[in-house]
Amino acid sequence: MKIVWLGCLILALTSTHASAQQPAEAAAYKKVKEVVRDLERIVAPSGIQESYKTGIGGIDQWLNVRGQDQANPIILFIHGGPASPLTPTIWQFQRPLEEYFTVVNWDQRGAGKTYGEAYGAADGEADPHAIGDSIHIPRYVDDAIEVAEYVRKRYHKKKIILMGHSWGTVIGMSAALKRPDLFYAYIGIGQVISTRENERISFEYALQQAKAHDNAPALKELESIAPYPGDQPITRERIIVARKWPQFYGGLSAFRDTSTYYFDAPLLSPEYDEADIRAIDQGSLLTLGKILPEFVNVDFTNVHTFPIPVVMFMGRHDYTTPTSPTAAWLDQVRAPYKQGVWFEHSAHMIPWEEPGKTLVSLLKYVRPLAEGAN
Numbered sequence: 001m002k003i004v005w006l007g008c009l010i011l012a013l014t015s016t017h018a019s020a021q022q023p024a025e026a027a028a029y030k031k032v033k034e035v036v037r038d039l040e041r042i043v044a045p046s047g048i049q050e051s052y053k054t055g056i057g058g059i060d061q062w063l064n065v066r067g068q069d070q071a072n073p074i075i076l077f078i079h080g081g082p083a084s085p086l087t088p089t090i091w092q093f094q095r096p097l098e099e100y101f102t103v104v105n106w107d108q109r110g111a112g113k114t115y116g117e118a119y120g121a122a123d124g125e126a127d128p129h130a131i132g133d134s135i136h137i138p139r140y141v142d143d144a145i146e147v148a149e150y151v152r153k154r155y156h157k158k159k160i161i162l163m164g165h166s167w168g169t170v171i172g173m174s175a176a177l178k179r180p181d182l183f184y185a186y187i188g189i190g191q192v193i194s195t196r197e198n199e200r201i202s203f204e205y206a207l208q209q210a211k212a213h214d215n216a217p218a219l220k221e222l223e224s225i226a227p228y229p230g231d232q233p234i235t236r237e238r239i240i241v242a243r244k245w246p247q248f249y250g251g252l253s254a255f256r257d258t259s260t261y262y263f264d265a266p267l268l269s270p271e272y273d274e275a276d277i278r279a280i281d282q283g284s285l286l287t288l289g290k291i292l293p294e295f296v297n298v299d300f301t302n303v304h305t306f307p308i309p310v311v312m313f314m315g316r317h318d319y320t321t322p323t324s325p326t327a328a329w330l331d332q333v334r335a336p337y338k339q340g341v342w343f344e345h346s347a348h349m350i351p352w353e354e355p356g357k358t359l360v361s362l363l364k365y366v367r368p369l370a371e372g373a374n
Contacts, residue, residue, distance in 0.1 A: 029267055036091050037270035044068050048102060051087075051271060053117060054150060057143040059131060062087075062113035063151075064271060066094070067102030073184070073370035074102045074157055075362075076148055080166030080190070082140075082291055083283035085112035088266035088276070093355040100363060102155070106147050108171075110135055113276055115283035135290040137170065137298075144175040148182045161370055163187040166321060166348065170298050180307035184370040185337075187362075189313040190348045193325040195298045196229055199242060201322040203228040206245035218245045234296040236288065243320070251319025254347040262352060301329065309337035309369050313361065315346035315353070339365045 042049040046069045053060040064087045067074075075097070079086040085107045097103055107114040109131050118131045144162075152160055162183045164172025169191045176186040192198065203222065210218035222228075222245060225238045232238070246252075253259045266277045312330050314323040330340050341361045346353040 033268055033270050036268055040091055040095070040270055042066060042068060042098070046070060047098075053113070056146050056150070057109065057134070057139060059109060059134075060114070060117045061109060061143070061147070062107040062117065063147070064090070064105040064107075065102065065151075065155075066090070067098050069099075070102060070155065072101050073367060074104060074151060074155060074160040075163050076104045076106065076144075076151060076160050078106065078144060078162070078164040078168035078172045079108065079111070080164075080168050081111060081284065081287070082108065082167045083111040083115070083280070083287040084167075085280065086165070087112060088269035088272040088280070089262060089352075090271075091269055092261070092265055093351045093358070096355065096359045097362065100359070100367060101161070104147075104151050104160075106144075108140060109143060110283045110287040112272070112279055112283065115286070116276055116279040119279070119282070132286060132290060135287055137174070137291070137294045140171045141174040141178060144171050145179050145182065148175070148179070152182065159184045159370070161185050161187070161366060164189065164191075165351070166190040166192070167295075169321075170295070173300060173303075176308055176310075177303065177306070183308055185309040185311060185366055186306075187311045187313065187366060188326070189350050190315065190318060190321040191312055191323075191326045192298055192321050193300050193329045195296050196234070197301075197325050198322050199229045199234060199239075201324060202246045202251065202319045203242050205251060205319045205322070206242070206249060209249040210245060213249075215245075218248070221245070234292075236292060239292075246319040249319075250317055250347055252348050254315065254317040254345055254353060259349065262349060301325075303329075304333060306333050306335040306338070308335070309339075310335050311339045311341065311361075311365050313341050313343060313350050313358070315348055315350050316342055316344045317347040320348035337369065341365065 048065055048067050048070050050065045051062070053062045077086060085105070087105045087107060090105060094103055148160055148162065159182060162172050162176055162185070169188045172186060173188065176183055206218070207222050210222060221241050225241050228238065228242055248257045250256060266272050266280060310333070312326050314326055327340060330338055343350050343354045343357060351358045
């Protein structure tokens with residue numbers, strides 16, 4: 001599958017995934033998925049393992065809830081993309097977190113199982129207005145707040161921890177600012193502070209790397225959109241070029257020119273069937289054009305006071321959502337508690353690239369904020 005991660009936006013350029021499998025290949029995948037499913041089973045009597053839909057924001061949306069001990073603090077993990085659900089990839093990195101937290105993953109409107117719910121078995125044949133007209137950043141923020149309230153009540157928690165990745169940080173930071181009473185803390189992973197500044201830094205990195213490696217094709221493509229973003233609109237076509245080369249030079253996954261481990265992870269997920277996997281691509285294509293005009297104007301630089309503890313996980317090599325704006329913002333913001341954590345061997349995909357340090361950092365900087373508040 002050919003995919004470009006657009007800043008925080010994933011564009012599926014072609015849709016293959018499980019639908020293109022031959023019978024023998026499909027049977028092999030099914031067998032491997034059963035192994036993963038068995039490994040993923042939570043068998044502890046104190047644990048919880050649930051996947052279900054519930055009414056959020058006027059539509060049915062899917063939640064996945066996993067943890068070894070229901071007494072642990074809850075993390076609501078808001079995925080990136082948009083329309084790139086975490087649920088079909090959690091088998092790769094989440095199990096250690098589940099020993100210390102109950103983790104709730106939510107397929108947002110237009111994403112994964114929630115897209116499939118709205119569009120009828122993820123066939124993409126339903127009325128495109130079923131959810132398309134509601135795809136706006138404020139609606140996502142209100143959805144996140146509604147999910148947080150639902151989770152808090154269902155699992156009998158005073159508050160929960162809010163964590164966002166990439167595009168999910170736009171939703172997460174906004175939700176924390178709007179309803180701080182719901183959350184012990186906010187964690188941003190691949191945080192977006194200013195979309196336009198991120199685009200500029202990412203492009204400059206790609207141009208520098210292309211020159212250093214005497215990459216004529218890259219230089220030709222990058223120079224075709226220069227200056228970027230400049231004073232021209234940030235269009236889908238310009239972003240595709242601007243995202244391609246920073247990722248090739250390790251700006252998505254550090255020291256890698258591809259991230260196949262992530263994009264093909266749904267093929268082995270016990271949580272997703274073939275229709276769900278197709279829905280990832282379909283939801284991405286639906287969402288991108290609708291959300292892009294709003295996304296390019298995202299700017300938190302004028303947020304000088306944050307109402308709850310804030311922790312930023314920053315990949316040293318992240319040129320998908322570059323970290324320098326996040327570090328600068330964290331330096332100047334006033335908050336009850338703030339902490340920046342650098343991941344020296346990561347780019348944008350911190351939980352996958354450094355899962356051990358992700359867990360250790362959550363235990364060191366975040367879990368005490370929930371424990372101390374009880």
